Amino acid sequence: MTTENQKLVLKATQLVKRYGHVTAIDGADFELREGEILAVIGDNGAGKSSLIKALSGALVPDAGEILLDGAPVQFKSPMDARKAGIETVYQNLAVAPSLNIADNLYLGREKLKPGILGKVFKMLDRKAMHEEAKAKLAELGLLTIQNIHQAVETLSGGQRQGVAVARSAAFAKHVVIMDEPTAALGVKESRRVLNLIRDVRDRGLSVVLISHNMPHVFEVADRIHIHRLGKRVAVIKPDTHSMSDAVAIMTGAMDPNEHPAGAFAA
Amino acid sequence: MSNTTVKSAAAEHELVAAAASGDFASFKRESEPLLTRLHRFFHRYPTAAPAIVLLMAVLVFSTLIGDRFLHPFNLSLIVQQVTIIGILGIAQTLIILTAGIDLSVGAIMVLTSVIMGRFGVEYGLSPILALGFGLFAGALAGYINGLLVTFFRLPPFIVTLGTWNIFFALNLWYSGSQTIRSQAIDAAAPILHWTGQSIELLGARFTYGSLMMLVLFAIVWYALNWTAWGRHVYATGDDPAAARLAGIRTDRILRSVYIVAGFFCAVAAWALIGRIGSVSPQAGMMANLDSITAVVIGGCSLFGGRGSIFGTLLGALVVGVFRNGLALSGVDVLWQDFTVGLLIIIAVGLDQWIRKV
Numbered sequence: 001m002t003t004e005n006q007k008l009v010l011k012a013t014q015l016v017k018r019y020g021h022v023t024a025i026d027g028a029d030f031e032l033r034e035g036e037i038l039a040v041i042g043d044n045g046a047g048k049s050s051l052i053k054a055l056s057g058a059l060v061p062d063a064g065e066i067l068l069d070g071a072p073v074q075f076k077s078p079m080d081a082r083k084a085g086i087e088t089v090y091q092n093l094a095v096a097p098s099l100n101i102a103d104n105l106y107l108g109r110e111k112l113k114p115g116i117l118g119k120v121f122k123m124l125d126r127k128a129m130h131e132e133a134k135a136k137l138a139e140l141g142l143l144t145i146q147n148i149h150q151a152v153e154t155l156s157g158g159q160r161q162g163v164a165v166a167r168s169a170a171f172a173k174h175v176v177i178m179d180e181p182t183a184a185l186g187v188k189e190s191r192r193v194l195n196l197i198r199d200v201r202d203r204g205l206s207v208v209l210i211s212h213n214m215p216h217v218f219e220v221a222d223r224i225h226i227h228r229l230g231k232r233v234a235v236i237k238p239d240t241h242s243m244s245d246a247v248a249i250m251t252g253a254m255d256p257n258e259h260p261a262g263a264f265a266a
Numbered sequence: 267m268s269n270t271t272v273k274s275a276a277a278e279h280e281l282v283a284a285a286a287s288g289d290f291a292s293f294k295r296e297s298e299p300l301l302t303r304l305h306r307f308f309h310r311y312p313t314a315a316p317a318i319v320l321l322m323a324v325l326v327f328s329t330l331i332g333d334r335f336l337h338p339f340n341l342s343l344i345v346q347q348v349t350i351i352g353i354l355g356i357a358q359t360l361i362i363l364t365a366g367i368d369l370s371v372g373a374i375m376v377l378t379s380v381i382m383g384r385f386g387v388e389y390g391l392s393p394i395l396a397l398g399f400g401l402f403a404g405a406l407a408g409y410i411n412g413l414l415v416t417f418f419r420l421p422p423f424i425v426t427l428g429t430w431n432i433f434f435a436l437n438l439w440y441s442g443s444q445t446i447r448s449q450a451i452d453a454a455a456p457i458l459h460w461t462g463q464s465i466e467l468l469g470a471r472f473t474y475g476s477l478m479m480l481v482l483f484a485i486v487w488y489a490l491n492w493t494a495w496g497r498h499v500y501a502t503g504d505d506p507a508a509a510r511l512a513g514i515r516t517d518r519i520l521r522s523v524y525i526v527a528g529f530f531c532a533v534a535a536w537a538l539i540g541r542i543g544s545v546s547p548q549a550g551m552m553a554n555l556d557s558i559t560a561v562v563i564g565g566c567s568l569f570g571g572r573g574s575i576f577g578t579l580l581g582a583l584v585v586g587v588f589r590n591g592l593a594l595s596g597v598d599v600l601w602q603d604f605t606v607g608l609l610i611i612i613a614v615g616l617d618q619w620i621r622k623v
Contacts, residue, residue: 058511079513090511096501098571103497108513110494122493151309 006033008070009174009206010055010086015064017050024050025061026230032175037197037207039217042227043250049179051227052210056088056177057081068174079108085173089164091180097153102126102133104152105167136170137162140199158189162196169200176200177208182216194220214243223266226250233263240265308620312565312573315616316580319563319609323584327591335594338470348586349476350375350541350550353534354557355564355578356486357408357527362561363490364503364523365570366422370411371531372553373433378404379535380437383446383545386455393455401532407433408528412521430554441547448543461540475537480579482533487575499523504571559606560585563613567621584609 012030016023024047032038042048053059055066057075066073068084075081078088095104106129112118113125130148137148140162152160161181168176178197182190190213197220201207211217217224218238226234226249234249234256241249241261248254256263298306308315327335334340354371361368378400386396407429414425451458461475490496501509502516509516534553539545564581566573588609589602 078511082513088511096504096508096512096571098504099497099500107497107501107509110497112494121488122495124492124494124497126492154309 006036008032009034009068011067012055013065015051015054015061015066017054017059017061023230025054027064028227028231030055030225030232031235032206032208033223034206035201035204036222037201037209037220039209039211039221039224040227041211041214041217041224041246041250046227046250047230048210048227052177052179052208055081055208056086082171086175086177087168087172088177089168089179089181091183095152095160095164098151100149100151101137101163102130102148104163105129105133105136105170109171137166140166140169140196156189158185158192161185161189161193165193165196165200169203169205172205175206175208177210179210180212181209182211182213190216214246218243226256228252235264235266236261237266305620308616312620313577313580315613316564316577316584320580320584320587323587323591327587327594331591331594335591338468340590340594342470342472344583344586344590345476346473346541347590348582349473349479350534350537351553351556351560351585352479352579352582353482353530353537354553355560355582356482356575357530357534358557358561359564359566359573359575359578360486360499360523360527361422362566362568363499363570363573364520365506366415366520367426367558367568368411368422368527369426369554370407370430370433371527371557372550373430373437374404374407374528374531375535375538375553376547376550377407377433377437377440378532379538379545379549380441380547382455382458382535382539383451384440386458387446387450390454393457396455397457397536400535401529404532404535405525405529408524408526408531409521411528412524415524416517416520437547441545443547445547446545451539451543451545458536458539459543461537462543463540473540475540478533478537482530483575483579490575495519495522500571556585559610563609565613565617567617568614569621572621
């Protein structure tokens, strides 16, 4: 569980991003602690996607500062963020449907054979990749996906999500960002993915969970960041606020400062 | 929204779900109908379809025509006839795997053959240099296509429709619509005829051009299946947004594919000079469409990301075998075109069916 003085893994202060007349991020702050699941909730158009994109390198903010482990960082692309140890599971699942599971796990960071085969002929070390992919899936309890050579398009939605989560969890050094990981899933599959998110946290990684599903958020999140009109308006805990409080703050029906626990209860 | 009802409702339906079996990711193989198994088979081995068609075509023609068809000389003739389309087919396959299409392959081939011919014969350049310059011009032409596709975000169909006309016009202008005669090439730049020379293997004559084609297929197969670049080509064609999010620089991949394709068009030009002897600005008029035919019959999906390079070789051979077999059967040439048309439609229909998961 988190405590007040816990180390901050990822911190952003006063981020701003404008698109012409539209201000998507309006002086937003963000704090992610080590080994926690931080949910980010907000109404449609509140700017939470833009915030997440800024943190994952998909968007370069106009102003503000991002600190990773206390050191300022500037991400020009998702690759920069990945290199810094921040992995993102995108809502539309960044997997290539016709490639197999192992190829997908290593997409964009393929391993080459040692020696001349790898250096001169750029030969992929398929065996090593497959072995490691298997081990990584097993670690996350996903070995029910028996055939690692299976094309991803033959998997169910939950299994695909499992592959995407496994990929990020396997390679993340600090932070895993998950954008609506349970959005298109059935009840059982959602459950499985939520367990997976807890597993990832328990392995010592910090998780940012963006979701519209309040029961899911309240079930797994350690803290909840509420975004409204381009900025953070409150950070609450599932035990200080109720779901309806969260929805009220999110939609502007309640001033977070008027809640007995305060706007920054966590 | 009432909080308590939401929470309890959620808890309830999830309890029910938890009580159900936990193996949501299990793969039970129940006895499936034949069609489903067939579908799975073709989905897994997309090259199987053209291989089966080729096998059947060879069987049918050998029983119908007999020895004349199966004669090593005739079989090697078929391979010679598909050499140019085969090499262009490699270029076309790479483009189609990225969900593009290249209508300019034939025009690049003719233009670069004229460049090779004029540089070697008229400018008295070292033949090797003339060849190298032609190959470079092919890669450059491909790069122009790639730049238009990635930088200006124009659809490949439109880009290459435009450059097809442009390259072909440049070819007519640069060649002055003049043919360079075979004897002149032999005298000044015999290396351009190397692809047409042949050696005897197992009683059949194979041109160096057709052997070169086979080697090129093997190299591209390796690049597509055993290098990161190849995986990235498939991923880019499959779902470019996903590929980008996975950290692949899709524009660079696309440009590299167009450059390589242009280069292969120039290699096809070399094979073309060896095959017809002279350099003609009118040669290979239909080559772009023939290369697409080979790729499609070979089982490559026009929607990108799906297909195998050897499928294209099989596709080119299927077309070659049908044309040769029908010609030997004494059937009117128009029925060759009719058959090829039929094969295209069947192949695309099959692909639509296979792609359904």
